[in-house]
Amino acid sequence: MTSAWITIGVLAVATLLIKTSGPVLLGGRPLPERLTRMISLLAPALLAALVIVEALSHDGTIAVDERTAGVAAAGVSLSVRRDVILAVVVAAATTALLRAA
């Protein structure tokens, strides 16, 4: 029980420092052009990694499962129609249906 509270306390402080560092240390001032260009590429890089980790991995292994199929179905839906809500519904419905099957 104590170990849970220590974990929570340390994680809380670490997370606070991580999230605050950019805006507090670099906030509101113009950055060098190369850094700005690099930052503009962080979003696609991180989003792609989030998709891979959340759709194609499970407990530290590459895993193709119902969720992968759901996200793939969302990709098809998005290439037909750029509708985020529709894509999310397609993903959840496909995943749920495959799990129920």
Added chain:
Amino acid sequence: MHDAAAAPEFLSREPRERFRGGLAVGTPLAFAGFLLAISFGITAEPIMGPWATIAFSAIVFAGAAQFAATAVLAASGSVVAAVVAGVLLNLRFLPMSVAIAPWVRGRLAWRALQGQAIVDASWALASHGGGRFDPIRMVGATAPAYPTWVGGTVVGVLAGDLLGDPRTYGLDAIFPAFFLALLMNEAGSGPSRLAAAAGALIALTLVPVAPPGVPILAASAAALVALRRP
């Protein structure tokens, strides 16, 4: 540089309007977060008790890190191992925090508070493409997510047994599908496509060998790779 002529359109709008825009796009996702928080409440309560479980969501407010640290403690792992797992996952907020930094205005305390609003989905929603971010929109998107995350945890702790596993409803597919949708909007230009492809490749390579969190963090390096291309 962001000179006046290139200033993005969102900066000229009222902060209240930008906040409301974030609120509108963040609310459906906050509902999904509510259901996932229920599953966190159900999972963590037997391991750390009701109060610590609720405090975890209220103080740390980071789903992936909470699940990871709880899994370590459940497997009789040490506190150090649990903290390392959580910190490694949350280090992905560091590049996100640097990315929004140029757009965050105001006094130190207000800037720090805007940083606290960083969560994956809100950060992605605040992106206007080409490295432009609207932090006020991000705060608006996180505003409904915080009470639903904490509230969902309370519901999971109190009434978990009655609800069953949210994964039955495919809810764990919602966030990756959402990130995919944002990625398809984001990856328009050559360099951003290259960054996305390299980021995906780095994550895919590291998933089987690195601790959780590292694959996403390391994918930041893809931005450097893509930058090298003229």
